[in-house]
Amino acid sequence: MSLPEPTRQDTRLDRYVSSYAERTNGMRASAVRALFAVANRPEVVSLAGGMPNIADLPLDALADTFKELVLTKGIQAMQYGSGQGEPMLREHICEVMALEGVVAHPDDVTVTAGSQQALDLVTRIFCDPGDVILAEAPSYVGALGTFGSYQCEVVHVAMDEDGLVPSALREAALACRAAGKKAKFLYTIPNFNNPSGILQPIERRHELLAVAREVGLLVVEDNPYGLLNLDTDPVPAMRSLDDEQVIYLGSFSKTFAPGFRVGWVLAPHAVREKLVLAQESATLCPPVFSQYAVSSYLETQDWRRQIVAFKDMYRARRDAMLDALAEYMPEGTTWTQPAGGFFVWVTLPEGLDSQAMLPRAVTARVAYTPGTAFYADGLGSRNMRLSFCFPTPERIREGVRRLAQVVNHEFELHQTFGLDRSPMHHGGGAVGPVPDQN
Numbered sequence: 212m213s214l215p216e217p218t219r220q221d222t223r224l225d226r227y228v229s230s231y232a233e234r235t236n237g238m239r240a241s242a243v244r245a246l247f248a249v250a251n252r253p254e255v256v257s258l259a260g261g262m263p264n265i266a267d268l269p270l271d272a273l274a275d276t277f278k279e280l281v282l283t284k285g286i287q288a289m290q291y292g293s294g295q296g297e298p299m300l301r302e303h304i305c306e307v308m309a310l311e312g313v314v315a316h317p318d319d320v321t322v323t324a325g326s327q328q329a330l331d332l333v334t335r336i337f338c339d340p341g342d343v344i345l346a347e348a349p350s351y352v353g354a355l356g357t358f359g360s361y362q363c364e365v366v367h368v369a370m371d372e373d374g375l376v377p378s379a380l381r382e383a384a385l386a387c388r389a390a391g392k393k394a395k396f397l398y399t400i401p402n403f404n405n406p407s408g409i410l411q412p413i414e415r416r417h418e419l420l421a422v423a424r425e426v427g428l429l430v431v432e433d434n435p436y437g438l439l440n441l442d443t444d445p446v447p448a449m450r451s452l453d454d455e456q457v458i459y460l461g462s463f464s465k466t467f468a469p470g471f472r473v474g475w476v477l478a479p480h481a482v483r484e485k486l487v488l489a490q491e492s493a494t495l496c497p498p499v500f501s502q503y504a505v506s507s508y509l510e511t512q513d514w515r516r517q518i519v520a521f522k523d524m525y526r527a528r529r530d531a532m533l534d535a536l537a538e539y540m541p542e543g544t545t546w547t548q549p550a551g552g553f554f555v556w557v558t559l560p561e562g563l564d565s566q567a568m569l570p571r572a573v574t575a576r577v578a579y580t581p582g583t584a585f586y587a588d589g590l591g592s593r594n595m596r597l598s599f600c601f602p603t604p605e606r607i608r609e610g611v612r613r614l615a616q617v618v619n620h621e622f623e624l625h626q627t628f629g630l631d632r633s634p635m636h637h638g639g640g641a642v643g644p645v646p647d648q649n
């Protein structure tokens with residue numbers, strides 16, 4: 212039978228426009244998606260994406276490990292598995308969490324397809340449309356996208372240099388209650404927040420948990436970066452301080468590799484049961500081969516030493532970025548000093564707009580993520596997130612140099628004309644995740 216040549220469907224016409232579920236209105240593409248396509252060209256230094264640099268993984272050793280896996284356990288590894296995740300991996304996950312002080316039983320762990328799916332399942336089991344999620348501001352763009360897709364209202368809670376502000380959390384929770392709304396949980400990234408890089412010290416964690424208990428608020432602790440502490444020992448996880456009030460999300464994406472899509476949720480028993488039901492309805496079971504692969508990696512390789520090697524590499528990149536910012540950025544620009552993770556959060560001088568500036572930066576062959584992506588309410592126009600995880604230190608330095616020239620130029624124009632030249636000033640907080648923008 213000869214079939215006609217496939218042609219690409221005309222994507223301008225959508226015959227189903229009146230048929231979509233209302234929740235699709237909460238799924239928004241990023242306003243800067245088109246620019247990111249350009250930003251991925253080799254001549255552009257991209258400080259935008261959050262891709263881990265996994266080039267130093269021992270590929271030969273991994274090839275041997277995975278060959279052995281297929282030969283000895285291939286039949287189980289390629290079969291359907293448990294909706295909760297493979298018992299062997301759940302035991303390993305408990306060992307990993309112990310590094311941040313978490314004492315947990317494998318039975319309380321649910322494996323997910325990355326912590327992104329963990330966010331999805333947690334929101335699915337707790338939130339009805341219109342429910343409120345309290346989220347530190349700024350917050351991870353992918354979480355905001357998930358919350359939007361479940362038609363939740365995100366109420367932001369202010370951070371200072373030590374993370375979420377406890378009094379602001381109390382106020383937000385009480386204001387919600389007074390308005391007759393249900394705040395289902397607090398979403399926080401206590402270690403090296405994406406996008407700001409801010410770390411919550413231990414005292415702050417205690418204070419926040421005290422407020423959460425006082426107002427009866429569940430805490431969702433999202434912790435993909437906790438073991439990428441570049442300057443000090445890991446701070447005990449919030450879950451290690453309270454095993455009733457906290458649901459903990461973890462991931463192998465940053466400490467091993469994101470392509471396996473293996474993350475997890477640690478939750479009190481009743482919540483865990485709901486999570487497994489939600490997981491079964493979403494995917495039947497998390498990816499089984501990936502779970503076996505991650506388990507074999509943890510069993511056969513020196514993964515702790517690999518994390519130390521990753522940290523040495525990220526530390527050099529972080530230092531290159533902070534040095535270059537200090538050397539090149541004009542006065543009036545400020546930035547965070549992350550002690551770990553992947554990101555630096557920059558605040559531009561008054562009057563500048565990072566979203567409006569992005570096309571000019573890309574023309575100058577450097578890209579970043581505008582701050583508005585990390586707020587559900589359109590704030591963040593004076594901010595940008597710079598990632599130091601992927602480019603080499605030399606490229607980071609060059610990228611920051613180019614960016615500083617653009618900022619300088621914008622600043623001079625602003626000083627000369629005093630105009631708001633942004634057509635999108637304070638507009639459209641783009642919260643939808645875009646490829647390579649995590």
Ligand SMILES: Cc1ncc(COP(=O)(O)O)c(C=O)c1O
Nearest residue numbers: 325326327351405462464474649
């Ligand atoms: C704070 C945060 N949470 C969750 C994720 C999702 O990670 P993954 O699904 O790869 O585990 C990311 C990815 O960048 C992140 O930064």
